[in-house]
Amino acid sequence: MLRSSTLFVRTLRDDPADAEVPSHRLLVRAGYIRRAAPGGYTWLPLGWRVLRKVEAIVRDEMDAMGAQEVHFPAMLPRDIYELTGRWEEYGDNLFRLKDRKGADFLLGPTHEEMFTLLVKDLYSSYKDLPVSLYQIQTKYRDEARPRAGLLRGREFLMKDSYSFDIDDAGLAASYNAHRDAYERIFTRLKLPYVIVKAMSGAMGGSASEEFLAPIEVGEDTFVRCTKCDYSANTEAVTTAVLSPDISSYASAAVIETPNCPTIASLVDFLNANNARTDRTWAASDTLKNVVLQLRHPDGSTEVLVVGVPGDRDADIKRIEAQVSPSEVEPLDEAGFAKHPGLFRGYIGPQVLGTTSSTGIRYLLDPSVVAGSEWVTGANVPGSHVLHLVNGRDFTADGTIEAVEVIAGDPCPSCREPLEIARGIEIGHVFQLGRKYADTLGLSVLDQNGKQVVVTMGSYGIGVSRAVASIAEVFHDDLGIKWPRAISPVDVHIVVTGKNGDDITIAGEKLGAELEAQGLEVLIDDRNGVSPGVKFKDAELIGIPTIVVVGKSLAEGNIELRDRHAGTNQAVPLANAVQRIVALVREG
RNA sequence: CGGGGUGUGGCGCAGUUGGUAGCGCGCCUGGUUUGGGACCAGGAGGCCGGGAGUUCAAGUCUCCCCUCCCCGACCA
Structure with a gap:
């Protein structure tokens, strides 16, 4: 006990x-x-x-x-991890140490x-x-x-x-x-x-x-x-691919769009100067081409453009997970300087792809489905193109899951919203x-x-x-509430009497009997500690079953408290052992 | 590794314009208490994160380092 x-x-x-x-x-x-x-x-x-x-x-x-x-052993020699390259690969996350001869060891991360x-x-x-x-x-x-x-x-x-x-x-x-x-x-x-x-x-x-x-x-x-x-x-x-919402089959048309380097400015310009009759233009009508740079494990770099709907952000981590072990970063100024064919804000798929004029690899998010129609850059500063249809007017080198997933996106399995x-x-x-x-x-x-x-x-x-x-799952403001299977003990007996009185004797006897039945028991036998302190401690510690042996003993009862349910019921002392054992056994 | 905060007895905190450290809880002793974190009296316990500096004097000012917490980067 x-x-x-x-x-x-x-x-x-x-x-x-x-x-x-x-x-x-x-x-x-x-x-x-x-x-x-x-x-x-x-x-x-x-x-x-x-x-x-x-x-x-x-x-x-x-x-x-x-x-x-x-x-x-947790302590392992370096050479074994050298075989798989992980001595280096693990980097700073590896604890390394040396023995007296100077030989390298590590503390195993896995x-x-x-x-x-x-x-x-x-x-x-x-x-x-x-x-x-x-x-x-x-x-x-x-x-x-x-x-x-x-x-x-x-x-x-x-x-x-x-x-x-x-x-x-x-x-x-x-x-x-x-x-x-x-x-x-x-x-x-x-x-x-x-x-x-x-x-x-x-x-x-x-x-x-x-x-x-x-x-x-x-x-x-x-x-x-x-x-x-x-x-x-x-x-x-994975992206749920929906059927394209094709509103027209008009031919692609280049229009002048001065000072529209961003999606927002482009949409505003279109609504002001090129309003459509059925509805207003939205960011989701535009195709955004995000220019990235891949850094391959051998140190070489490659420019990659990813096409996503204009109302969505590209998720670099998600892209990176698919091109691993290569690393992904946005293309910097110096990188753009090397590709004069790319006009920031006006990039369109017509000059992208391994077989195009730039030779830059071009991948589309799956939400840019075949047959869908877009407003996108015309590859000339100050111009965009309308009614550009994927498959008719341009093609890509493939697809990549690229957009940031947000709540409400359709489930890939049943099309209902994701959370x-x-x-x-x-x-x-x-x-x-x-x-x-x-x-x-x-x-x-x-x-x-x-x-x-x-x-x-x-x-x-x-x-x-x-x-x-x-x-984290089982607690409240008062303390922890352990599930029975992993609670440090089965029963927490709180005795509110003074040393040697009837209450203490009854509590001790109950504890011994429960233990004889194979239960693990914690008994709060502290003398001179007020009941309030003992109750608070019991709630904090969080044994699922708390048995109070105290003033109700005068009526021949103990109190059975359920830490999870928050309930408290009087049980005759005579039935206590049987009741508590049953509770613990049923889990 | 970047940004922000923080560090003073076991725990939570205060400490003014620099003057040699204090409160509550906990702990010890004695007494009174005993159903929701009791009360009275008396105690013990601190290199004020570490180092260097300024000063007659540093918890307090300056510099460097470290810790912990939060956000980000990272994370079989």
């Missing part, structure tokens, strides 16, 4: 000034964690219990799906290399596969900006697992097994989640999904459909493919005696982050 009188904890009456988000504030205030270093936290007894319970659920489900637990090499070390036949391995490990990343307590630290606990298969079908099965296990884990943790499509980045084609807990203080932005179950990271959203929300990434499942196996030489003999490169998946759950996310 944990006793408040001796438990190593101190609750704070005031919010710590440096904590902004609720989970950070409450975990510190209730005595679960203490900051020990920039981005590093000490787990106090109550917090450590919660962390271990989350860990236990993760372990239980990983074991149940057939993955096997291993454990690597362990793909180690797992790959371990399997290579031990296995060499298709008969050994598939296999899934995992560990629950402290990870180190020298984040540019640790924040929000446990939500983004520089040292954190993560479950990472890796699957190894002989072929794509096997990988898909391993991937789905992990995905299912993750759903069970987050369900048991009572952590709400949405599974969003994520970018698979440079490797291309591989499936990648993130588990996000929809919480406002989260760092990830995602969209979800208000009607169907579509959801995606904003970078990974935008924030979330915390609590899990990620990813079909890695053969990237690591290739570079590290992990292959096995197949049934024909031929070497086959193994295909891998990698899967992560932020364990310490999950603790914070749960506190």
Whole structure:
């Protein structure tokens, strides 16, 4: 039985000034964690219990799906990360250190290399596969900006697992097994989640999904459909292509548009000098050509123009995700100087494209559909062209998802409006493919005696982050409200008597009986502490079931308080054990 | 890494034109209290983020560095 009188904890009456988000504030205030270093936290007894319970659920489900637990060192030699180029690639985010001989080491930010090499070390036949391995490990990343307590630290606990298969079908099965296990884990943790499509980045084609807990203080932005179950990271959203709204089939016509370098000035000019009869001109009638510069990994650069509807902004991050590993930036003055054919504000698709006069690659956002009609630059200062039809008057080199996704955009799956929300990434499942196996030489003999490169998946759950996310979801103004499965104990008994009186004796006896039934009990046995203080502490600490043994004992009752529901009911002491045990067992 | 803010006992804060540090909570002792963060009395606890400087004298002024928080960049 944990006793408040001796438990190593101190609750704070005031919010710590440096904590902004609720989970950070409450975990510190209730005595679960203490900051020990920039981005590093000490787990106090109550917090450590919660962390271990989350860990236990993760372990239980990983074991149940057939993955096997291993454990690597956190401190790893440089040469292994040199093999995949990640010693350099990871940049400043990697914690590096030297041993006494001057040899380089790092603190592992993730362990793909180690797992790959371990399997290579031990296995060499298709008969050994598939296999899934995992560990629950402290990870180190020298984040540019640790924040929000446990939500983004520089040292954190993560479950990472890796699957190894002989072929794509096997990988898909391993991937789905992990995905299912993750759903069970987050369900048991009572952590709400949405599974969003994520970018698979440079490797291309591989499936990648993130588990996000929809919480406002989260760092990830995602969209979800208000009607169907579509959801995606904003970078990974695909545009719903609608049929073009063609109002006329007039021929393209160049008109003079002096002093109209921006979309707004152009629209105003058209409405004043070239009004249409059916409606007014709008920004969405115009085609905006955004000039970008790609910086390729080899250091070379390439100018790229992206065409988007004039009422929408281009989302550089989204574009970048599709051209990764190349980097994207707007073309600067010096860049424009090298392309005299481009007149800023008057650029039109007639001079764009790899086969055009400029030879500049030209891509269109999918919302610029074939057959749609636009007002756009005439490639002469002070002139625009009307009725330019995609496919009739110009073509592009292809499409790229380019516009900034906004609330109300149509869902790619059902066309209903999308909404935008924030979330915390609590899990990620990813079909890695053969990237690591290739570079590290992990292959096995197949049934024909031929070497086959193994295909891998990698899967992560932020364990310490999950603790914070749960506190983020389950709290109120008074404190935390733990879900039963991960509460530091099952029952919090508040005894409001004085040492040695009937109330204290009854409370102690109840605690012992509950413990005999296998429950974990915290009893507030502090002497001389007023009931108000004990109630406040109990609410702050947030054990889901609070049992008050106090003045109602005179009528033979105890009080059963439900921290989640906020209810308080009198229960005869004689039935207390049975009632409480039933409550805890039913979860 | 850029912008803004911040740093004074465990926690929250005050500290004037430079004069040698204070309040509330918490903690200790004694007493009175005991159903919603009690009261009285007496205590302990601070290199005022670090360093350098100006000055007879620096929490306070100057310079450099660091921390934490927020926004952005970054983030398997």
